[in-house]
Amino acid sequence: MPDKTVPAKTMPEPVTLAFLRAWGVPDPGGSKKSRGQIVVVGGSRRSPGGVLLSAEAALRVGAGRVGIAAPAGVAAGLGPAMPEAGVYELPTGSDSVDVALGSALDSADAVLLGPGFDDPDATRAALHAVAEAEVARLVLDAFALGILPSFDRGLLPPDLLINANEEEAELLLERDLGRDRAADISEIAERYDAVVHCFGTVAHPDGRCWQAEPGGSGLGTAGSGDVLSGAIVGLAAQGMDAERAAVWGGWTHARAGDRLTERVGIGFLARDLLPELTAVLHES
Numbered sequence: 693m694p695d696k697t698v699p700a701k702t703m704p705e706p707v708t709l710a711f712l713r714a715w716g717v718p719d720p721g722g723s724k725k726s727r728g729q730i731v732v733v734g735g736s737r738r739s740p741g742g743v744l745l746s747a748e749a750a751l752r753v754g755a756g757r758v759g760i761a762a763p764a765g766v767a768a769g770l771g772p773a774m775p776e777a778g779v780y781e782l783p784t785g786s787d788s789v790d791v792a793l794g795s796a797l798d799s800a801d802a803v804l805l806g807p808g809f810d811d812p813d814a815t816r817a818a819l820h821a822v823a824e825a826e827v828a829r830l831v832l833d834a835f836a837l838g839i840l841p842s843f844d845r846g847l848l849p850p851d852l853l854i855n856a857n858e859e860e861a862e863l864l865l866e867r868d869l870g871r872d873r874a875a876d877i878s879e880i881a882e883r884y885d886a887v888v889h890c891f892g893t894v895a896h897p898d899g900r901c902w903q904a905e906p907g908g909s910g911l912g913t914a915g916s917g918d919v920l921s922g923a924i925v926g927l928a929a930q931g932m933d934a935e936r937a938a939v940w941g942g943w944t945h946a947r948a949g950d951r952l953t954e955r956v957g958i959g960f961l962a963r964d965l966l967p968e969l970t971a972v973l974h975e976s
Contacts, residue, residue: 704874704893707904707939717940717973718754718930727756728929731793731800731827732922733782733818734807734834735762740769742808742834742918745962747777749922750804752969753944755929759796761789763814782818789821797825802929806836807918815839823847829928831855832886833921838863845884852886853934855921861890874901887934889924892946894938902939907946910953915962920945923969947972 705711718727730750735743740762747758759778760770771779780793789797797803805822809815815835822830829851832840837860854864862868864880873893881888881895888895892906924941928934948968952960 704895704901704903707892707902707943712940712943715936715940718927718932727754728801728926728931729757729759729796729799730755730925730929731759731761731780731796731803732807732925733761733803733805733822734809735760735766735770736808736810736814737763737765738810739808740766742915744770744774745915745918745966746804746807746833746922746925747774748963748966749919749969750926750929751776752966753923753926753941753973754970755926759800761793761796761818762808766808783821786817786820789825794825797822797827800827800929801931802829802831802925803827804831804833804921804925806833807921809835811835812839816843819843820847823849829853829934831921831925831928834860834917840864840884841866850885851934852884853924853928853938854880854884854886854888855917855924855938856880856888856890857917858891861888874903877901887938889938889942892942894935894942896935900935902935904939904943905946906942907949908953910958910960911946911949911965913960913962916945916949916965919948919962919965919969944969944972 732743732747743760761780764781767779767781816839830849831853833855869876877888877890877893878895881897885897892904894902927940928937948965
């Protein structure tokens with residue numbers, strides 16, 4: 693007779709402060725080079741601030757150095773807005789990256805692509821350019837997730853991490869989310885061979901899954917997701933496994949929002965979350 697065994701539902705492991713303390717955080721080392729180097733790729737004329745939020749969030753969780761790669765019309769204004777970051781211009785169309793950006797991508801411990809993009813063709817071209825640079829670890833967020841279903845997964849690095857909101861998760865699934873959130877996020881992880889974070893749920897393509905409280909409604913503010921993706925890439929660049937970076941980043945972002953809600957109430961801005969990230973990590 694055929695095997696009628698029903699596969700067990702994905703049972704995520706609850707994430708608590710005690711659980712995270714057992715995992716620990718990276719040793720900061722003695723210099724900015726030992727704390728990880730990052731490049732954040734994104735930006736547009738309409739949304740130039742997303743890359744700034746992500747880049748600062750990466751530094752706020754302990755990363756040592758950050759670069760920002762943006763379209764030429766956007767890049768010029770980013771340096772004064774964030775003097776801590778190196779700034780690079782993305783190539784036009786299908787051109788390859790220039791020597792300066794190529795060197796930055798080659799030396800990066802992690803690259804984040806997506807914040808602030810608003811054009812599918814420009815996003816696809818940037819993703820191709822970054823893929824050609826053979827980066828070690830790639831985090832995809834925001835507009836990059838809209839093109840991922842039609843992008844060749846084989847061109848991307850094996851170490852891939854996806855940070856998706858619920859709408860983006862549905863784009864990746866190509867259907868609506870169901871009642872079993874962990875099963876849906878695990879399906880995305882398996883389909884794209886990536887660690888996936890979505891609303892407190894983190895899934896690994898090997899079937900492991902974790903669930904943290906996603907934070908309160910105060911986090912539903914413009915730019916909050918850019919802060920979250922920056923926190924995740926900042927921890928990933930410091931040597932955390934992708935799943936640990938996703939769990940830690942999501943938890944830190946959520947607790948930062950809770951702290952602000954308790955102190956000032958709903959109405960805080962995404963940039964208000966940035967100093968809270970550091971405080972949350974130190975509390976833990």
